[in-house]
Amino acid sequence: MAAISREEVAHLARLSRLAVTEEELDTFAGQLDVILQAVAQVGEVAAADIPPTSHSVPLTNIFREDVVTPCLTPEEALSGAPDAEDQRFRVPRILTEDVAS
Amino acid sequence: MSDLISMTATEIAALVAGGETSAVEVTQAHLDRIAAVDDRVHAFLHVDTDGALAAARAVDERRAAGEELGPLAGVPVAVKDVLATRGVPTTVGSKILEGWRPPYDATIVQRLREAGTVMLGKTNMDEFAMGSSTEYSAYGPTHNPWDLSRIPGGSGGGSAAALAAYEAPLAIGSDTGGSIRQPGAVTGTVGAKPTYGGTSRYGLVAFSSSLDTPGPCARTVLDAALLHQVIGGHDPRDSTSIPQPVPDVVAAAKLGATGDLTGVRLGIVSEFVGEGAEPGVMAAFRESVDALTKMGAEVVEVSCPTFAYALPAYYLIAPSECSSNLARFDGVRFGLRVGDDGNRSLEEVMSLTREAGFGPEVKRRIMIGTYALSSGYYDAYYGQAQKVRTLITRDFTAAFERVDALISPTTPSVAFPMGARTADPYQMYLADLYTIPTNLYGGPGISVPCGLSEGLPVGLQVMAPTMADDRMYRVAAALESAVGTFTPPAL
Numbered sequence: 339m340a341a342i343s344r345e346e347v348a349h350l351a352r353l354s355r356l357a358v359t360e361e362e363l364d365t366f367a368g369q370l371d372v373i374l375q376a377v378a379q380v381g382e383v384a385a386a387d388i389p390p391t392s393h394s395v396p397l398t399n400i401f402r403e404d405v406v407t408p409c410l411t412p413e414e415a416l417s418g419a420p421d422a423e424d425q426r427f428r429v430p431r432i433l434t435e436d437v438a439s
Numbered sequence: 440m441s442d443l444i445s446m447t448a449t450e451i452a453a454l455v456a457g458g459e460t461s462a463v464e465v466t467q468a469h470l471d472r473i474a475a476v477d478d479r480v481h482a483f484l485h486v487d488t489d490g491a492l493a494a495a496r497a498v499d500e501r502r503a504a505g506e507e508l509g510p511l512a513g514v515p516v517a518v519k520d521v522l523a524t525r526g527v528p529t530t531v532g533s534k535i536l537e538g539w540r541p542p543y544d545a546t547i548v549q550r551l552r553e554a555g556t557v558m559l560g561k562t563n564m565d566e567f568a569m570g571s572s573t574e575y576s577a578y579g580p581t582h583n584p585w586d587l588s589r590i591p592g593g594s595g596g597g598s599a600a601a602l603a604a605y606e607a608p609l610a611i612g613s614d615t616g617g618s619i620r621q622p623g624a625v626t627g628t629v630g631a632k633p634t635y636g637g638t639s640r641y642g643l644v645a646f647s648s649s650l651d652t653p654g655p656c657a658r659t660v661l662d663a664a665l666l667h668q669v670i671g672g673h674d675p676r677d678s679t680s681i682p683q684p685v686p687d688v689v690a691a692a693k694l695g696a697t698g699d700l701t702g703v704r705l706g707i708v709s710e711f712v713g714e715g716a717e718p719g720v721m722a723a724f725r726e727s728v729d730a731l732t733k734m735g736a737e738v739v740e741v742s743c744p745t746f747a748y749a750l751p752a753y754y755l756i757a758p759s760e761c762s763s764n765l766a767r768f769d770g771v772r773f774g775l776r777v778g779d780d781g782n783r784s785l786e787e788v789m790s791l792t793r794e795a796g797f798g799p800e801v802k803r804r805i806m807i808g809t810y811a812l813s814s815g816y817y818d819a820y821y822g823q824a825q826k827v828r829t830l831i832t833r834d835f836t837a838a839f840e841r842v843d844a845l846i847s848p849t850t851p852s853v854a855f856p857m858g859a860r861t862a863d864p865y866q867m868y869l870a871d872l873y874t875i876p877t878n879l880y881g882g883p884g885i886s887v888p889c890g891l892s893e894g895l896p897v898g899l900q901v902m903a904p905t906m907a908d909d910r911m912y913r914v915a916a917a918l919e920s921a922v923g924t925f926t927p928p929a930l
Contacts, residue, residue, distance in 0.1 A: 342810070350806040353813075354762065355769075357790040358802070366803060372865050373807060377751040380823045383830065390825030391832060393649045393679070394881025394905070395636045400678045414542035418773035427771050430785045 341374040342367065443468040444605045448514045448662040451608060455513030458502065462495035462513030466557050469515045473559065473606045476930045481581050482591075482601035484520050485528045486560035491515065494557045501555070510665055512555030517607035519598050520561040521568055522653065523642040524548050531644045532564040532576040532594075535796025536774045545642020546677070547611060547653055547670045554669045559607055562597030566798045567765065568618055568646045570594050571870035574861055575800045582857075583626060585895055585927040589854040592622030592870075598656045599626040603927055609666050610656040615647050616753055617849075617874025619654050620886035624849035624898025627888045627925040629663045629915070630656045632874075634906050635881035636681040638667075639674035647760040648679075650753075650878045658924060660887060660916040664692035667908070683906065691909035695916025700734040703914065706741030706842035711873050716851045719892025724848045727889040727899050730921040731846075731914070741842060743834040748827045749876040754868060755811045755824035756879070762808025765801070768793060803864060828879045835880045839904045844914055847873050849886040849898035873900060883908040887915040888925045896925055 344367040351358045351366075358366065412425045421428040443451065443465050454460045470488055477483055498513045523529050523541035525548075530536045544552070551558060565575040573581040573596030583591040584604040591600040598610035599622035612619035614632035623630025631654050638653045645651060655666035671685035707728065712721065732738050770776035770792035778791035797805070811820035838845055851872055860867040877884040882905045889899035899918060901911040 346810075347806065350809050351802075352790075354802075354805045354809050355766075355786065355790045355793050356797070356802055356805065357787075357794040359794075362799075362802075365799075366806065369803060369864055370806060370810075372863075373754065373803070373868075374810065376865055377754045377807075377811075377820070377824075379751040380748055380755065380827050381819060383745065383748050383823070383827050385823060385826035385830065388826040388829050390822060391828040391879075392825060394832070394879075395679055395681065397679065402675050410542050417542050418539050420770055420774070420776035421779070429771055430779050430781075430783060430788045432785045434784075 340371050341378065342371050441468045441472070444472045446608065447659050448511060448608045448657060448665060451514050452511050455498065455502070456508055462498040462557060463492060465513055466491050466495040466515055469559055469607060476604050477606060479582060479587060479930065480584055480600050480604045480606070481579060482562055482597045482604060482606055483517070483560045484530060484532070484563050484578055484597070487527050487558060490527060491557050491559050494552070498555045498557070509554040509669070511669055514556050514609055515559045515607050516551055516556045517559050517562045517598055517601040517610040518548060519595050519610070519612050520564055521613050521644050522548055522611065523644070524558070524561065527561065529561065530578070531568070532566040532578060533796065533798070533801070534577045534775065535768050539773055543642065546639035546674045548642065550670050556609070556669070562595070562601055562610060564597055565594035566801050567644070568594040568613055568615055569800050569804055571617070571621055571867050572860065573597060574857060575798060577798050580857060583854045584930060585627065585854065588856055590625070590857055592625040592854065594618040595622045595656065599623055599628050599630065602626065602628045602656060602658050604930060608658065609662060611653060611670070612656045613643060613651060613653045614878065615650045615652070615757060616878050617871040619656060620874045620884055620898070620900060621850050621870055623656060623886040625854035625896060627896030627927065628656060628658055629660055629885065629887055631663050631667060631885040632877065632883060633667060633671060633908055634681065634883045636679050637685065637883070637906070637908065638671050639677045639680055641674055641676040645764040647757040648764060649760060650757060660912060660919050661689070661692045661696065664688040664912050681906065686906060686909040688909050688912045691912040692916040695913035696920050698734050698917055698920045700731060700736035700914065700917050703736045704842040705731060705736050705738045705914065706838055706845045707738060708746065708845050708847045709740045709742045710744070710746045711847035715872065716848050717853065717892065720848050720852060720897050723890030723892055723897040724899060727918055727922065731918060734917050734921065739842065741838045741845065743838055743876070745827060745830040745834050746876045749831055749879055750868065750872055752824040752827040752831070753875045753879060754807070755820050756828065758804040758808035759811045759821050760808070762805045762812065765805055768796065800864065831876055832880045835882060844910050845902040847900050849873060849900040853892050853895035853897060877902050881905055883911055885911045885915045887918055889918060889922055891925065
């Protein structure tokens with residue numbers, strides 16, 4: 339049985355903000371199915387009482403000394419932006435007019 | 440072939456320091472070599488000719504002024520295109536960052552500059568470091584200098600191929616599941632993955648933040664150790680950086696080179712010497728084990744049963760982290776933007792940008808990660824993979840109570856022909872079968888050339904406990920002293 343359907347892959351693509359083509363959906367559905375069936379092997383391991391590891395280094399919050407150091411100028415920070423205006427990143431419309439009014 | 444390009448970094452640094460050659464001469468020799476062979480190898484995505492010569496002149500001026508130079512001053516280095524380089528294009532092998540010139544240097548790049556090394560340029564890689572063959576680069580594949588019809592490994596195939604083609608004596612890579620060690624193995628070069636947190640991730644374009652580890656690539660173990668010493672150590676800009684000094688890897692490499700391993704206990708990972716590896720790879724590995732034994736090492740077999748589940752666990756954890764990390768490529772702050780015609784919404788522009796900017800393997804991993812993290816599947820996939828990660832760490836910990844270091848072949852096969860695995864993504868994943876456990880555990884691992892199979896290089900992997908990077912350098916240097924280095928046929 340397939341682990342994942344073409345419709346589910348289309349849903350994942352939407353969640354992932356990928357405007358995939360119909361042709362890609364056909365290819366990815368088969369490939370993701372093979373990959374997901376293979377990685378599902380982790381389920382064979384008896385690990386009910388095992389704590390999860392998210393990170394190999396024990397992590398605690400790290401704060402640096404509150405010292406002023408040089409940082410990027412606005413021009414440098416905006417230098418790679420596809421679009422900028424008035425020292426800000428310019429973005430496409432976020433809200434529709436109905437919502438905005 | 441000019442003598443300067445066939446030298447080790449150690450030899451070049453000594454000649455520059457002694458005034459027998461100049462950093463400019465050394466740099467020019469390597470730039471000439473790149474011009475002569477890189478149209479066939481394609482190790483570089485960008486060659487920074489002017490920047491390299493300027494850096495070399497600065498070293499020569501400092502020497503002339505009587506300043507003391509560092510151990511690698513004047514030595515050229517190739518940097519994987521995953522690290523931000525101020526003013527120098529940084530693409531991560533992806534169209535989504537085409538043309539991006541970062542406004543800052545990664546910590547490792549900054550340390551390379553301060554040490555007086557000369558950055559030749561940026562090397563090719565699988566897009567976002569996702570791949571094992573460099574065929575997933577959006578800018579075309581890199582070819583293995585041993586056989587141009589074969590893959591140089593990945594994701595750091597460009598860095599490894601640059602070394603094997605004598606285009607650079609040193610290179611920087613990054614290893615998330617084997618991307619330094621596997622290319623090292625299949626190109627007959629040395630590649631070391633430091634302890635996670637032992638090298639800074641600041642300025643390294645993130646793929647899987649709990650696994651990504653930048654590290655050194657070289658043609659000899661000592662050169663790799665010298666580079667490790669220069670780039671390693673605590674960085675306040677990386678919150679997962681370990682606040683401890685780098686283990687003395689240079690001293691360890693020199694000790695290993697004496698060829699004495701008396702008292703060193705090595706464990707062969709039983710699970711990695713079974714049917715999975717090619718017979719030629721196993722033959723070279725077995726001969727190397729004999730050599731290590733002759734040098735005084737005590738070699739036993741050690742079983743690490745959960746290593747069998749490292750590959751599936753990795754291909755859940757890494758894509759999960761990737762799906763989150765790569766959300767920043769939204770067409771707003773840097774890189775590509777597609778479809779912004781004044782009518783489309785931010786979300787539509789974002790989706791068109793990511794569709795156009797990412798290649799197929801990146802899309803696959805983002806979707807796998809999105810799936811594994813979604814509420815209905817989280818426990819069975821991502822949560823379970825994290826538990827398996829705990830068990831793998833326990834296997835390592837138990838093994839290191841019995842032995843000082845673990846050994847295995849680095850890869851199950853020699854370099855495979857280009858195109859052999861691109862149609863079957865899961866087959867591609869299997870190239871990292873033996874390297875992935877180390878990443879999940881967080882310890883160091885090194886691949887050192889150990890022989891040839893069918894005329895192609897085979898690598899032996901040494902894995903050590905966390906923050907015991909020196910141990911793996913000692914064993915690798917000892918093996919190198921016994922089996923020598925391997926030179927590909929003339930290009």
